[in-house]
Amino acid sequence: MLTLLFDGIAYGMLLFVLSVGLAVTMGLMNFINLAHGAFAMAGGYTTVLLMNKLGVPFLATLPLAFLFTALLGAAFERTLYRPMYNRPHLDQVLFSIGLVFMAVAGVDYIIGSQQQMISVPEWLQGRFDLADVGIGKYRLFIIIVCGLLTVALQMILSRTRFGSRLRAAVDDPRVARGLGINVNQVFLLTFAVGSGLAGLGGALGAEVLGLEPIFPLKFMVYFLIVVSVGGTTTITGPLLAALLLGIADVFGKYYAPKLGAFIVYALMIAILTWRPQGLFGQRGSK
Amino acid sequence: MSAGTSLEKVQASLRAALGWRWWEIALAVVAIASVFLSGRHALLLNEIAILALFALSLDLILGYAGIVSLGHAAFFGFGAYTAALFAKHVMPDPLVGLAVAVAGTAVLGALCSVLIMRGSDLTRLMITLGVAAVLYELANKLDWLTGGADGLQGVVMGKLLGTFEFDLFGKTAYAYSLAVLAVCVLITRRIVHSPFGYSLKALRDNRLRTQSIGLSVHLRLVAVYTLGAAVAGAAGALMAQTSGFASLDGFEFHRSADLVLVLVIGGTAYLYGGIFGAIIFKLLHDLVSAWTPQYWTFWLGLFLVVLMLVGRERLIRPWTWFKRGGQA
Numbered sequence: 035m036l037t038l039l040f041d042g043i044a045y046g047m048l049l050f051v052l053s054v055g056l057a058v059t060m061g062l063m064n065f066i067n068l069a070h071g072a073f074a075m076a077g078g079y080t081t082v083l084l085m086n087k088l089g090v091p092f093l094a095t096l097p098l099a100f101l102f103t104a105l106l107g108a109a110f111e112r113t114l115y116r117p118m119y120n121r122p123h124l125d126q127v128l129f130s131i132g133l134v135f136m137a138v139a140g141v142d143y144i145i146g147s148q149q150q151m152i153s154v155p156e157w158l159q160g161r162f163d164l165a166d167v168g169i170g171k172y173r174l175f176i177i178i179v180c181g182l183l184t185v186a187l188q189m190i191l192s193r194t195r196f197g198s199r200l201r202a203a204v205d206d207p208r209v210a211r212g213l214g215i216n217v218n219q220v221f222l223l224t225f226a227v228g229s230g231l232a233g234l235g236g237a238l239g240a241e242v243l244g245l246e247p248i249f250p251l252k253f254m255v256y257f258l259i260v261v262s263v264g265g266t267t268t269i270t271g272p273l274l275a276a277l278l279l280g281i282a283d284v285f286g287k288y289y290a291p292k293l294g295a296f297i298v299y300a301l302m303i304a305i306l307t308w309r310p311q312g313l314f315g316q317r318g319s320k
Numbered sequence: 321m322s323a324g325t326s327l328e329k330v331q332a333s334l335r336a337a338l339g340w341r342w343w344e345i346a347l348a349v350v351a352i353a354s355v356f357l358s359g360r361h362a363l364l365l366n367e368i369a370i371l372a373l374f375a376l377s378l379d380l381i382l383g384y385a386g387i388v389s390l391g392h393a394a395f396f397g398f399g400a401y402t403a404a405l406f407a408k409h410v411m412p413d414p415l416v417g418l419a420v421a422v423a424g425t426a427v428l429g430a431l432c433s434v435l436i437m438r439g440s441d442l443t444r445l446m447i448t449l450g451v452a453a454v455l456y457e458l459a460n461k462l463d464w465l466t467g468g469a470d471g472l473q474g475v476v477m478g479k480l481l482g483t484f485e486f487d488l489f490g491k492t493a494y495a496y497s498l499a500v501l502a503v504c505v506l507i508t509r510r511i512v513h514s515p516f517g518y519s520l521k522a523l524r525d526n527r528l529r530t531q532s533i534g535l536s537v538h539l540r541l542v543a544v545y546t547l548g549a550a551v552a553g554a555a556g557a558l559m560a561q562t563s564g565f566a567s568l569d570g571f572e573f574h575r576s577a578d579l580v581l582v583l584v585i586g587g588t589a590y591l592y593g594g595i596f597g598a599i600i601f602k603l604l605h606d607l608v609s610a611w612t613p614q615y616w617t618f619w620l621g622l623f624l625v626v627l628m629l630v631g632r633e634r635l636i637r638p639w640t641w642f643k644r645g646g647q648a
Contacts, residue, residue, distance in 0.1 A: 066441070138621075258445075
């Protein structure tokens, strides 16, 4: 029971890191980016390829996955995403789903459609018992890393100069520009960090979630649920939504495997009908 | 100018929009001729007609009323299962089955319309997607009723109007689908050129303003969503009846996504957009997947990205692609 809860929390944390970048682009920049999962997949494949082909140790691949995906995100932002900012939401949805289709078929073509395996280092394998709760070492590692990231992210957004610039640029780009803030640069950096986080999440999750070319499509709905249920105005909203989703999913799969994803979707519809702006969204926000 | 004459002018312009254009008549002639000339392509043409009908229903919702939806397959699949189950357990007459499926989907649409009233585009995308996913899971789990992952097989249809039998070549099926499509186009055409249709467009363009001139937004949204659902249900029913098969595939996400693409190719808020879109999409699909069966989604994705980046209006004018500042 508590073991399940622990697994659910680890799963939720992972979902949070995967989707927080999306919460930023979607909530702050008002861009519906369905291709977010593709960046996560890029991070996952970076880790897999580095480990299996070049023998880079697991821990070293994590920052590399982050960096690579962030650079990829920056390049895409500059070339493809920027013209789409002021377009209707439907155009953005179609545009980004087009990117997903390309990514899925492209990875399938280059690397192959089989599921990729990674082996985490010895000291992260296995599990130990703590007061009757079975704790997987790797899950614990995920929780710690993701928890640290969450705190860091919250600090950056609320305490630093960059955070306040970002919030200003989001609230009113014209005024922000007038105040001498380089809005384009702020958005570029934000998008890059968001993609990088997705890549890091993909790298961390490769062992838990599995990695195959249809990854972006498979988890796209989960990311979207996290963001829409959590509301896009805060970091805590998506965090709680991700935890809720992770726990509900793990419990659902254990106790009622026949129902499958039914619980998750039904829960989402109920919450969104009750609070259309998300659990912690504020009325009148974008 | 008095109020009377301006009202007459409005009525005259409404009537003018309803008048038949020469190419609409030509289109009808081509459609009727295609039934007799279809030969062995009847099955493909049948699929195109069904897809066009499905796209027409999304156009009502998305193009005219501005409700974004990623789960329109919910109604398609529901219509398909209703028609198939009805034929299997109650009676095999296709027209009665179609009517039942349409009625059933309309009820479902009315129920779901409550869910899409509130929130932003994102919320609506998620809720429509969620409804389709929930129905998918239900159809998968209730295997005693729906056959689960194997789908509902062995649906035998009776003769159409008691005389025409559904054959292997699909000629009857195509004529049947085409007739339903024609009826739906006529109904939709009447609706979008009516004052109700204009109020929908007003609501799409500016919901707040529509509300403030005293139109009931919610009532209109319920009406159009129910109608759109019913038409999508008809498309699903046609699919199940002409193929004798209903499967989970009807609910899948990619069906909704493809549909939005069909509509975007053909043009939204344009009555014939769905029809032209369906023709182009099916032909492209057949060509590209014959060329690269495994990776055709890549080309689909590339097409979408380019289409969105340059805009639909400019896609057919490649020489304008690299001009600066052109807002499509």
